[in-house]
Amino acid sequence: MTETNTSALNPSGDPIRVGVYVCHCGGNISDIIDTKAVAAELAGHPNVAVSNDYMFMCSDPGQALIIDDIKANHINRVVVAACSPTLHELTFRKALHRAGLNPYLFEHVNIREQASWVHKGDHEGATRKAVRLVAAGVEKVVRQDELFPIKVGVEPHVVVVGGGVAGMSAAVALAGRGLGVTLVEKGVALGGRVADLDRVYPTEERGADLVQDLTRQVGGHSRIDVRLGSEVVGLDGHVGKFAVTVRASSVASEDQDRLVRAGAIVIATGFDHYRPAQGEHGFGESPAVITLPDFQSALRQCPASQTSLQANGRSVRSVAFIHCVGSRQIDGVHAPQADGKVNDYCSRTCCTATLHTIRQVQSRFPDVDVYDLHKDIRTYGRGHEAYYEEASRAGALFFRFPDDEPPTFAASTGGKCAGTITTRDILTWGEELEIPVDLVVLATGMVPRDIASLIDLRKLPVGADRFLQEVHPKLRPVEIGVAGILLAGACQGPMDINEACTAAQTAAVKAAILLANPTIELDPFVAVVDGERCDGCEKCLAECEYKGALTMADLQLAGATVRRAVVNPAMCVGCGACVAACPPRAVNVAGWTLDQFDAMVDAIVAEDVGALAHTECRAGVRHIEFAVISGGN
Amino acid sequence: MSPEDDLKILIITTMISSYPGANTVGQARLQYSPGTFIVRVPDPVMFPEEFYLDSFAKGIDGIIIMSSGSDCPYEGAYPRLSKRVGRVYARMKEQGIDTSRLKLTTICTVCKAAFLKEIREMQQNILKAKAA
Amino acid sequence: MAASTQQLKADVLVVGAGIAGLQASLDLADQGKSVVLVERKPSIGGTMINLSKVFPTLDCASCITTPRMASVAHHANIDLFTLSEVDGIEKAGGRFRATLTKRPRYIEEDKCIGCKRCEEACTVFLEDDFDHGLGARKAISIPFTNAIPQYPVLDADNCLLCGACAKVCPTQCINFLQEPTKVEVDAGAVILATGFELTPIAAKPQYGGGAFPNVLSPLQMERLLAPHGPYGGVMRPSDGQTPSSIAYVQCAGSRDKSLGVPYCSRVCCMYAIKQAMLLSGSLPIADITIYYMDIRAFGKGYEQFYQNARAMGVEFVKAKVARISEGEGHNPILRIERQEAGTGPEEVQHDLVVLSLGMVPAWKPSRGGLIAVEADTDGFLKSPSMKLSPALTTMDGVFAAGTATGPKDIVDAITDAGAAAMAATNYLVRTQAAPAGHLP
Amino acid sequence: MSEGEQQGDERKGNYAIEQLKQVRATRGAGTPAQIERSKRGKEMQNLILKAIADEAKTVPEIAAETGLPEQDVFWWITALRKYNRVQDERKRGDFVPYRKK
Structure with a gap:
């Protein structure tokens, strides 16, 4: 690892000369605040070389004032007191840049939204406040270093983990974009769960056709390297430069491991069907109770010529479907899962899948009586509601059971039917019903695949529902807490096919953004460590939530090897949690140092601007050269 | 001038929520005392306990930390901040500084009324503490 | 004064700057693609910026939308046109030629400093669109607090031409003579993010058809719940009273064939639950009842959110609401039949009622204009590959994002937008790779 | 370009009145x-x-x-x-x- 902390003087080596510019904002500020007085008072600050007021600082002539002063008056720090920085901070940074000054040697002081507009009745108070705020701005900017964006080189390659429809969609999208892809699939073929499906709702396409379509597209891309029967067993590095170890399960020896360098990783490991507990609605106790996926595959194998539905050697005259098996579970009613928790989430797809299957039964075997036992019918998607309506119209009977009273099934021996379902029906005012049935189909939900080994490689965040947890469930749905690792499909939560494909393509676009250029430019506002102040106490490490952002390393300092905290700017988010924990103040967030804040407080409490101390040329951490490191070890 | 205006209240705001929240108050032209000094930070979690104690020693009368609360974009930052503020309170007690002079709260980008209420309450607290 | 037509070339034209259009634009621009983003309203942000909080995180909507709006507005690769309409888009040789009309704001944007003095000076009070009529605006006004761009719009239809605004403007940026201008865009691909509208309240005469002041649309309730809402709290529009009993009527515009909306609008259950939770927070003693058919809390974390609302005491009643009438003091009276009780029809009175209106497309291909893509039977845009590539439309090179392809919540709209951006990018790669005889 | 302040002053007083006259003549004032x-x-x-x-x-x-x-x-x-x-x-x-x- 190389990280150079160049101790330099002011860029030009000149003494610090601050230019202060106080904006009238066409009266918005100057009607309340005496802008001329503010400028005059600031002229008395020992570091201020130029102090002016002006009608509209954001106008072209206003910006020209600053540029001229930088060029002609050797101004090397700028403070503008005007509206909110959210409006014009960038405008002025660009002006500095045009004048050849590092754009970060600028401080924007808000004396409009947070002063003149909110202290209309107190001209004197508002003016005094403005003086203090501008002085604080000056104190901050004299302690400001030049900053440069952090550049990280990238590998234009993505590893996609999982070869179901989500993984294949992501791979096809990325390859189409011109990126290399390694598609890692644990099984012997691509296609995942969709390959098991007969027809899919609401388009009535064949699952096999969808898979074939995607497989053909994957095969058609020379940029996609498909690794079947393989798993990811190693994951090092960081966004832009991951090192992924892919191991073929058929090969026993470790030296067959393949190291893939990738700029981003897409996880598309999918889901498992919920397996009902022994005795759950009679499951495992009677052959008449089966899961929806098993029933679907039985239907698929049943020849089109067959006119009656057969199960367990008998003709099925009535079938009951029970919703929410393994989903929407309630503590104390349902048996907990291995982690001690119940599956309290909705599995999203089972309602429509059940009604879609009911429609298939009704159209192939019109004489079969269909019962649907549900909590709520959640046919939310486009075209889904029609299945509900058609099933109802074709004679399916719907019963709504209370959340905490799941229906029970009792097999009958030698009776006319396979057994009896007992349920309470809310729709008929809580009446208890007994329904004789030949077959019970359990609409089982989704549970996450066991990907513990993958999760452990990078401590990937997992939610209370055991699915992978995105950064923000609303705004950043396909990103996970580790930059450069993206989520696609049901590894994140229950989804149907089009939702999984959509998520996959979104994951692809996020990867494409990261890898669009040979380098990623990151904001310079990350933690920096002053190697001379750091005493290697490691207190900061415990504060950092971002794995790999802050580590200890042996550095050469004045001929001796010392252990110091080092920041990986590609992984640091600049929150500053480490800053507070550092006794010698060796770590700071660039652009927001504690010395700056202390000096700002000094300016706020100072009685007189002129009494503030003159600050000499700064020395400290400057230009952060981040040489890309490989691996995280 | 009212006694409130003579106070120096430091308001620490976050880039993501309370700083724009303070702007919203301005856009609505709601009025408060000029003895208020708003500084913005990526996240107040960066300040060590000493920062608060030193600021009081320098002559700051009250500090309101307007955090982003659950909107905070940084992993684990809010719980750390709130723990640290707890420790600052303990040290304030030790040093005989009235603890009502420090307040940790959450202000969103459009929390106008809450913003004004925090300032008003802080002023009252400080004046009460001074009178005592 | 005849304004010359502005000519622009871009990789992608994005129509609509709601959250889906914003996200699609960012996902393209961040890859280095140039984007022209067109919004017909004066500010970007769509419906999301109009909301109080979002489910299930209860994040403040404004707080999480504004940064994204700002990113778009400041992005070097995005050319933003607000208050602009797409007149039409023609495809030729794999590329697209669009004509836009930029309507006048009657202010010179390069001079405006967003100080609102004009708005303070204006004497014409009008019903505010952002607050859905509950609040007021002036004939010249910045559309809402966090509007981007922060420029006022002069409502020429309602301006009395008194000149008060021009008199106080510190930059003299008001220009009463502005005319619409034309912009021509040559784009490599198109993304339609045209969004949705609520099903019209007027189409439900049995629920008062919009005539009862205390029967609100869900977006009106969003404004009442917003911290910067028109009343500064939840009150009844009829008299300013704090309500102590509030009811939600679910499926008031969805799963209803008579309205031509047979489908489920996906978001109504969740926004009703969210609003109910927010209400029970701000009005702790109020009773909140949700009359529903099925609770469709299907998204990640949504079921848990629903169960929390139940635990908090929000009452869920499975019942059909047949009719709403108005009693004394504008109290809404609901005629309902409880399905769980079997007690027959009854009448219940509440202080305030919210109709959970559904979603219909804001732009329908059947309406013509814009672009010749096809709609599905539900009126939303049709995808030829609904399962594998939902972002496709029936015209190659034109993609859809957000609620243009059906009702969607925010997270689904955002995910959708990414997929559309990816598809558009790959179309650009494809069409640029084989340019012979295609590109103009 | 002249200074913003002066530019404003030049325009003040007459431009809006002239414009309003023109618009009132064509559109009418409400x-x-x-x-x-x-x-x-x-x-x-x-x-x-x-x-x-x-x-x-x-x-x-x-x-x-x-x-x-x-x-x-x-x-x-x-x-x-x-x-x-x-x-x-x-x-x-x-x-x-x-x-x-």
């Missing part, structure tokens, strides 16, 4: 309905502000005093509140009293 509405609005504002000039009152109280419909009173209170002409007082029962600022 329809009779708009002018009536505006007049009515001003009347209601004045009545309401007068009613709450010395004492904070709730919407029903203002309506009773002015004879205006409660709904209209509340809308105008909302409008005046937004533009800082009216302020809220501590809630009385289910109603907020409003006072002229």
